[in-house]
Amino acid sequence: MRLALRHVFVLVVCAFALFPILFVVSAAINPLGTLASTDLLPSGAGLGNFVNLLTSDTYPFGRWFFNSVFIALASSFASLLLSMFAAYAFSRMRFAGRRVGLLALLLIQMFPQFLAIVTIFMIFTEVTELYPAFGFNTAWGLLLLYLGGALGVNTWLMKGFLDTVPKELDEAATVDGATHAQIFWRVIMPLVTPILAVTALLAFIGTMSEFLMANVFLRDPGSKTLAVGMYGMIAGDHRNANFGMFAAGTLLTAIPTVGVFLWLQKYIVSGLTAGAVKG
Amino acid sequence: MALDVRETGRAAGTPPARPRREITTAFVVSRIAVLAVTAAILLYAVPPLVATGSWVALGVLCAAAAGIAFLYLTRRFVPAKYLVPGTVFLVAFQVFPVVYTATTAFTNFGDGHRGSKAEAVTAIETGSVRQAPGSPEYALTPALRGEELVFLLVDPKTKQVSLGTPDGLTPLTGAELGITGKVVAAPGLTVLKAPEAAARAAEVSALAVPTSGGLIKANGLSRAVEGRAALAYDAACDCVRGEGGPWTADEEQGYFVNAKGDHLAQGWQVNVGFANFARALTDPTISGYFLGVLGWNLVFALVSALGTFGIGMAVALALHHPRMRGTRFYRIALILPYAMPAFAMLLVWRDMFNRDFGLVNQLLGVHVDWLGEPGTARLAVILVNLWLGFPYMFLVTTGALQAIPRELTEAAAIDGATPWRAFRRVTLPLLLVALTPLLISSFAFNFNNFNAIALTTEGGPFPAASPQVGATDLLITYTFRLAFGAGGAQFGFAAAISVFIFAIVALVSAVAFRRTRKQEEVYA
The missing domain is CATH 1.20.5 (Single alpha-helices involved in coiled-coils or other helix-helix interfaces)
Known part of the structure; x- marks a missing residue:
């Protein structure tokens, strides 16, 4: 009886979680491809929206997809490494300015970043003139910009996790003559895979969805990411007509995220907990 | 993530004795x-x-x-070796822009006040150029002298040909005129044909030939006129002379003002001290909104953080039962919203709330303008945000529940506690110890959750009486409109409001963190 109640409750929440996704699926396979003709349950099925999306001349979806996945993978990998370096120093070493540094990392995140866009725009106007390869409309420039946020909440999460890894391990390695670099790469890194997986996933999801900076930074259609490109797809007059293609694009966009999630799944739950419990 | 910066382990400054290493x-x-x-x-x-x-x-x-x-x-400097790589990027792309932006809170930086005074003077003078009365409209032929672009100008009445360069105007002899009155050939010069000239249109329009009374500038690619500046800056009186003037420089406002109190449109950036902060607090039209927006902003952030936590925890608890079947399936279903791209799902939700063809109205069989009424719009954005946020809380709570020893709840049950009491007194406090830091960062994130509003309601619905502030506006979306909106950019003022936002979020978080640390000392 009790158990049945639990099932009912969970099923209700599942329905809440799934019905918008069902709507997206229904819109994606809706042969008419418009918002007005889309229902919760599809009236017909076809892959027309996917075909239109992938062969469209106006919307280089494949190009956007590649840009997004490339930027998200590169930026989450690089920021993970930078963040891990810092977390190692904060957790294992004692130095002047350690407390202040940790606090500052947290505080700087609380300033509304988007206002700095004016300044960032001015910086990159200069950069575009001097080094076009890292200027506006380039993945590399956006990547640099995203790396500015590498140290932040994630560093805290990792530091919390590292604090739970026994210190005796690195002390033993030190006595055996290992350098700090050897300890980092050979002792610490293998032990922190769960938290690496979690932060990698969080960073990946965050970058895939990032809209504000990318929207200012990427103007050229070929350089856009999925978030910027797909937003333009249903902007203004196209909102109704392109909805089917948009829904198809949404489902395709979810594929890399689900892929990364499945790849890292076995570490996720334990990683989230461990970081949080001690944090 | 708690602010737990207590020094642990060995006392600072006594590294273990390490053997002297050779150079490997x-x-x-x-x-x-x-x-x-x-x-x-x-x-x-x-x-x-x-x-x-x-x-x-x-x-x-x-x-x-x-x-x-x-x-x-x-x-x-071993710690620095590990900190510098991330810090370089942090300083270049976050600290510097943020600090620079914060300093503009003390200026009037914005539309009409973008540059320095010298830039404003140049803009005013060039902007006031009008065709000089009685001056001829020259037939223009762009030409090249070596690599340099020059103008060949023909006076329409006298057919006199002149050479115009950035140094001035000189008469030219030996040029051959075509039927249209333009130059077809000139000694020592390469005359540009129309397509060639069009390719250099930017250079053509940039070239100004100074004359005794003003400047000759191209008007299109085949005409050039002599213009005179109606306004001219005079350094002696620090004022602009000419039409409607004299306009005296007012260093307080960053404008040139005349005796009637009018000012020229182009101003420059000046320090205004705390005027922007004072304006946010005292200007009745703004401070009235400010408190209203702040109130809704706090409600939005609190309900989002606590609501997602509540739903996530409830589902995690429901699944956390030894005889529960199908947990694997449920987990995947519950995590799916988290895997969908948030920006796209926000836009999908916006369309599901559409009055005419939205899914919500279809399912409920009603005809409600969800995003058009203040009450329903607020309900809608909170609902959307709960949908986006609860899977994360579910994941986190599931993990944290696993870490709580079952013996504790079993012991409570043996002592005769009802399940509710056992949850209130044992499970919840232990969960909160682990999850308060995440709740706080969730609050801070939602307080500034720009996307959740900008991609759904864009702050609306806007009351007809005051189109500046909508019912679902957060401080951050309101500030964004101030800074970049259609009403003209007010970066200085927007920066001042950002400083307020920063102070509020930092204050709430700091208080919450202090409480967490006390809690940890009690329960941990």
Whole structure:
């Protein structure tokens, strides 16, 4: 009886979680491809929206997809490494300015970043003139910009996790003559895979969805990411007509995220907990 | 993530005795690698800086490169070796922009006040150029003298041909005129044909030929007129003379003002001290909104953080039962919203709330303008945000529940506690110890959740009486409109409001963190 109640409750929440996704699926396979003709349950099925999306001349979806996945993978990998370096120093070493540094990392995140866009725009106007390869409309420039946020909440999460890894391990390695670099790469890194997986996933999801900076930074259609490109797809007059293609694009966009999630799944739950419990 | 910065372990400053190390191959190779990378970056970055004469940037770059090379060559400063890579990016792309932006809160930076005074004077003078009365409209032929672009100008009445360069106007003899009155050939010059001239349109319109009374500028590609500036800056009186003037410089406002109290449209950036902050607090039209927006903003952030936590925890608890079946399936279903791209799902939700063809109205069989009424719009954005946020809380709570020993709840049950009491007194406190830091960062994130509003309601619905502030506006979306909105950019004022936002979020978080630490001491 009790158990049945639990099932009912969970099923209700599942329905809440799934019905918008069902709507997206229904819109994606809706042969008419418009918002007005889309229902919760599809009236017909076809892959027309996917075909239109992938062969469209106006919307280089494949190009956007590649840009997004490339930027998200590169930026989450690089920021993970930078963040891990810092977390190692904060957790294992004692130095002047350690407390202040940790606090500052947290505080700087609380300033509304988007206002700095004016300044960032001015910086990159200069950069575009001097080094076009890292200027506006380039993945590399956006990547640099995203790396500015590498140290932040994630560093805290990792530091919390590292604090739970026994210190005796690195002390033993030190006595055996290992350098700090050897300890980092050979002792610490293998032990922190769960938290690496979690932060990698969080960073990946965050970058895939990032809209504000990318929207200012990427103007050229070929350089856009999925978030910027797909937003333009249903902007203004196209909102109704392109909805089917948009829904198809949404489902395709979810594929890399689900892929990364499945790849890292076995570490996720334990990683989230461990970081949080001690944090 | 808690602010737990207590020094743990061994006392600071007494590293374990370590054996003296020899210089190994790895040591040498890593040092060479560092030097090579630094050199490569310098080799790439220096030439453009030299070419444009950006000496300050060059100095900063070289100092940074020298510092980094030194840091990784020496055996000392080990913590810095690990902190510097991330910090370089942090300083360049976050700290510097944020600090620079915060300082603009003390200026009137914005539309009409973008540049320096000298830039404003230039803009005013060039902007006031009108065709000089009685001056001829020359037939223009762009030509090349060597590589330099020059103008060949023909006076329509006298057919006199002149050569116009940035140095001035000189008469030219020996030029051959075509039927249209334009020059077809001239000694020592290459006359540009129409397509060639069109390719250099930007250069053509930039070239100004100074004359005794003003400037000759191209008007299109085949006409040129002499213009006179109606306004001219006079350094002696620090004022602009001419039409409607004199306009005296007012360094307080950053405008040229005349006796009637009018000002020229173009101003310059000046320091206004705390005027922006005072305006946010005292201007009745703004401070009235400010408190209203702040109130809704706090509700939105609190309900989002606590609501997602509540739903997530409830589902996690429901699934956390030894005889529960199908947990694997449920988990995947519950996590799916988290895997969908948030930006796209926000836009989908916006369309599901559409009055005419939205799914919500279809399912409920009603005809409600969800995003058009203040009450329903607020309900809608909170619902959307709960949908987006609860899977994360579910994941986290599931993990944290696993870490709570079952013996504790079993012991409570044996002692005769009802399940509710056992949850209130044992499970919840232990969960909160683990999850309060995440709740706080969730609050801080939702307080500034720009996307959740901008991609759904864009702050609306807007009351007809005051179109500046909508019912679902957060401080951040309101500020965004101030800074970049259609009503003209007010960066200085927007920066001042950002400083307020920062103070509020930092204050709430700091108080919450203090409470967490006390809690940890009680329960941990």
